[in-house]
Every structure is written in structure tokens, then in C-alpha cells.
Amino acid sequence: MVNGSTEALAAVVAAALMVGVAVATTASSTPSKPEGSLDIAQLGARGDGKTDSTKFIMQAWKYACAATGTQKIVIPPGNYLTGALALSGPCTSDIIIRLDGNLLGTGDLSAYKTNWIEVMRVNNFAINGHGTIDGQGPLVWKNNECHKSYNCKILPNSLVLDYVTNATIRGVTLLNSKFFHMNIFQSKNVLVDKVTITAPGNSPNTDGIHIGDSTNVTIAATSIATGDDCISIGPGSKTIRIHGVRCGPGHGISVGSLGRYKDEKDVEDVAVTDCSLHGTTNGLRIKSYEDSKSQLKATKFVYDGITMDNVSYPIIIDQKYCPNNICSKSGNSKVTVTDIVFKNIVGTSATPEAVTLNCANNLPCEGIQMHNVNVKYNGVHNTTMAVCRNVHGKTSGVAKELACL
Ligand SMILES: *[C@@H]1O[C@H](CO)[C@@H](O)[C@H](O)[C@H]1NC(C)=O
Numbered sequence: 001m002v003n004g005s006t007e008a009l010a011a012v013v014a015a016a017l018m019v020g021v022a023v024a025t026t027a028s029s030t031p032s033k034p035e036g037s038l039d040i041a042q043l044g045a046r047g048d049g050k051t052d053s054t055k056f057i058m059q060a061w062k063y064a065c066a067a068t069g070t071q072k073i074v075i076p077p078g079n080y081l082t083g084a085l086a087l088s089g090p091c092t093s094d095i096i097i098r099l100d101g102n103l104l105g106t107g108d109l110s111a112y113k114t115n116w117i118e119v120m121r122v123n124n125f126a127i128n129g130h131g132t133i134d135g136q137g138p139l140v141w142k143n144n145e146c147h148k149s150y151n152c153k154i155l156p157n158s159l160v161l162d163y164v165t166n167a168t169i170r171g172v173t174l175l176n177s178k179f180f181h182m183n184i185f186q187s188k189n190v191l192v193d194k195v196t197i198t199a200p201g202n203s204p205n206t207d208g209i210h211i212g213d214s215t216n217v218t219i220a221a222t223s224i225a226t227g228d229d230c231i232s233i234g235p236g237s238k239t240i241r242i243h244g245v246r247c248g249p250g251h252g253i254s255v256g257s258l259g260r261y262k263d264e265k266d267v268e269d270v271a272v273t274d275c276s277l278h279g280t281t282n283g284l285r286i287k288s289y290e291d292s293k294s295q296l297k298a299t300k301f302v303y304d305g306i307t308m309d310n311v312s313y314p315i316i317i318d319q320k321y322c323p324n325n326i327c328s329k330s331g332n333s334k335v336t337v338t339d340i341v342f343k344n345i346v347g348t349s350a351t352p353e354a355v356t357l358n359c360a361n362n363l364p365c366e367g368i369q370m371h372n373v374n375v376k377y378n379g380v381h382n383t384t385m386a387v388c389r390n391v392h393g394k395t396s397g398v399a400k401e402l403a404c405l
């Protein structure tokens with residue numbers, strides 16, 4: 001909680017429980033609308049940036065979730081400080097959160113279990129408006145030890161969708177998350193449209209949007225500048241559409257890391273079209289662990305219409321990923337990479353290696369295609385090159401120094 005005292009925490013928990021009881025007792029009949037409306041300021045929240053608004057938002061959520069039809073929760077202009085917001089279903093209504101004001105995630109880490117705003121088991125849900133979801137990461141980034149230790153304590157992600165079907169996140173800004181800005185997990189039919197995601201290029205693990213075990217996720221007309229991947233697509237992702245995304249600074253648009261854990265599922269049918277990358281470390285990357293723990297496929301990807309602006313490694317498949325030399329055994333990839341098309345990719349790279357296709361000896365990449373790929377090294381004293389190992393496929397219209405297939 002905001003002032004961190006156990007008493008305050010206990011009081012808020014008690015208040016939340018009382019709200020829970022009140023809703024439960026009225027849920028069988030039509031729940032009575034709280035005084036006023038589902039405008040959190042009318043429920044009592046103060047947008048002064050200092051007073052904890054958690055309980056008012058939870059009160060609005062509990063009412064909306066137990067009602068029917070379409071319910072709208074309004075966060076009006078102002079700065080609303082909160083702790084964890086567990087927006088859980090199942091709900092009997094469809095819920096829209098209209099965000100005109102700003103939500104600020106408290107810097108007091110005891111106010112969170114794992115995430116900040118977690119939408120769980122909810123169908124037909126939207127957040128829209130022009131407000132900001134401000135993770136206030138600068139207050140806690142110094143507590144991030146994930147660069148030093150593998151089993152680090154993970155700081156709260158800002159906006160998480162877990163087991164959500166039919167969701168739209170539109171128009172809002174996500175700023176300075178403590179960890180990932182958005183995490184979409186076990187969800188279906190999700191649209192992220194006209195969203196802005198911003199954190200400093202040197203902030204730790206502030207990925208823009210991570211997708212895992214989810215189907216039919218579209219990210220459109222969105223601008224992402226962060227300290228880690230702009231978009232990362234993890235195991236179990238299917239039918240992912242990314243278009244009109246501007247990325248940079250950051251680590252680019254990545255599939256992976258694949259093979260880190262047991263029982264990972266395939267990544268299939270990914271289309272990244274009409275996007276641009278600016279000053280990122282990677283552009284379009286597929287990476288899997290050298291000693292993968294599970295057997296899976298990365299297949300049917302199309303990258304089409306991409307502009308690279310001073311990207312260190314614009315096109316990179318790395319089947320031998322092994323950060324900090326943690327791998328026990330090399331030459332043991334179990335992640336199959338097939339049917340990947342790169343076309344209409346132009347611009348500049350910040351290193352000579354415009355194309356890096358580093359596939360495993362025991363499991364070469366198959367069906368890799370490059371058409372109209374022309375990326376040039378923008379430095380001096382070296383020339384543009386492709387570094388390719390164990391990769392098969394075909395090229396057309398590709399600058400000859402890059403045509404390694
Ligand atoms: C998702 O939306 C579709 C199309 O509007 C609808 O048919 C379907 O029932 C929705 N799914 C859920 C779980 O509500």
C-alpha cells in the first residue's frame with residue numbers, strides 16, 4: 001500500500017472483503033448501482049496523485065462484473081495512484097474501462113503480488129481513451145536484479161491479460177513499466193490498436209508487449225520505445241498479426257526465446273507487415289536455446305514491408321542462443337525453424353551483419369526465403385554482409401552480398 005504500514009494494508013484488505021461480501025449478497029438479484037456511477041471520482045477516488053484509489057476502482061469493477069449488458073467504468077482526468085488491481089472474472093457483463101486520466105502504480109512493492117493491473121478470466125473487455133498507465137518504474141528499477149541472477153524476483157508487469165477472450169486496448173499510453181508493459185497470456189482475439197508505449201532505452205526488462213500461449217492477437221498502429229524487446233512472441237503463440245508498428249529504441253520484434261522450458265508449444269502463423277525499426281539492437285529476430293528443453297516448431301512467418309533505420313542486427317535467426325553460457329550441451333537444438341519469408345526489407349544497419357542466419361548443425365533451418373531484401377551497413381571501414389550457417393531456402397531480388405541461401 002502507499003504508506004506501507006501493515007495496519008493500512010489490513011484496513012484496505014478488510015474494506016475490499018466487505019465490498020466483496022456486499023456484491024456477493026446482491027449478485028443473485030440485480031446488483032444495486034453504487035452511489036453515483038461507475039465514474040471512480042464520483043465513487044470517492046481522488047486524482048491528486050497521492051491518495052490511494054485502489055478500493056474505488058475495485059468497487060467499480062465488482063459492481064460492473066456482477067451486472068449485465070455493457071458496463072463502463074470511467075477514470076476521469078486526474079492522477080490516480082493505485083496498488084495491485086486484480087480485475088478478475090468471470091463476469092456476467094461486458095466491461096469497458098474508459099481511461100481519460102492517468103493511473104499511477106505505487107512504488108511500494110508490498111502493494112503487489114505479481115502484477116499491477118491484471119485482467120483475469122474476462123471476456124469481451126476493452127480499455128480505451130487517451131490516458132496513461134504509468135508504472136512509475138524509475139522508483140524501483142534499481143531493485144531489478146534480472147541481469148545478475150537467473151532466478152531473480154520479477155517486478156510487477158503493468159497490464160496483464162490472462163485467460164481473456166475478445167479484448168481491445170485502444171488509444172492509451174503505457175509509460176515506464178516496472179517490468180513488461182503488457183503481457184498477453186492464454187488469451188484469444190486481442191486487439192492492441194493505436195497504443196503508445198514508452199520507457200528509456202536503458203531501463204531494465206521493460207519489454208513493450210509480450211505474447212505467450214495466445215491465439216489471434218493483433219497489434220496495429222502502435223509506437224513502442226523501451227529498454228527491451230518492443231514485441232516478444234513466446235511459445236504457444238498462433239495467428240499473430242503485427243502491422244503499422246514503430247519500434248525503437250529497444251531490442252526489436254522477437255520470437256522467443258524458445259526452448260527454455262519443458263512442454264512449450266509451437267509458434268505458428270506470424271505476420272509482421274509495414275513496420276519500422278529505429279536504432280534497435282535487433283530488427284526481426286527468432287531465437288531459441290542451443291540446448292532446448294522442449295521440442296517445438298517455429299513455422300509460417302512472413303515479414304513484409306519493413307524499414308530498418310540503423311538497426312544493429314536487422315534480420316537474425318539464432319538457434320544457438322545461450323545467454324551467460326548457461327547451456328549444458330551444444331548441438332542439441334530441438335526447435336525446428338521452417339517456412340520463414342522475409343520480403344521487401346530495406347534500410348540501414350549499424351553493424352556490417354545485415355543478415356545473420358545462425359542455425360543448428362543438428363537441425364538446419366529449412367524453407368527460408370528472402371525477396372527484395374536490401375539493407376546496407378551505414379558505417380565505414382567495412383562492408384555489408386550476411387553470416388549464414390546451416391540454412392536452406394531461396395532468394396530473389398536480394399543484394400548479392402546478402403544472398404547467402
Ligand atoms: C467473442 O466475440 C465473438 C464475436 O463477437 C463472439 O461470437 C464470441 O461469443 C465471443 N466469445 C466469448 C467467449 O464471449
Ligand SMILES: *[C@@H]1O[C@H](CO)[C@@H](O)[C@H](O)[C@H]1NC(C)=O
Binds near residue numbers: 190191216217
Ligand atoms: C480475431 O480477433 C479479431 C480482433 O482483433 C476479431 O475481430 C476476429 O473476429 C478474430 N478472428 C477470429 C477467427 O476469431
Ligand SMILES: *[C@@H]1O[C@H](CO)[C@@H](O)[C@H](O)[C@H]1NC(C)=O
Binds near residue numbers: 279310312350
Ligand atoms: C547508429 O547506431 C549506433 C549505435 O547502435 C550509433 O553509435 C551511431 O551513431 C548510429 N548512427 C546513425 C547514423 O544514427
Ligand SMILES: *[C@@H]1O[C@H](CO)[C@@H](O)[C@H](O)[C@H]1NC(C)=O
Binds near residue numbers: 351352381382383
Ligand atoms: C567487418 O565486420 C565483421 C562482422 O562484424 C567482422 O568480423 C570483421 O572483423 C570486420 N572487418 C573489419 C576490417 O573491421
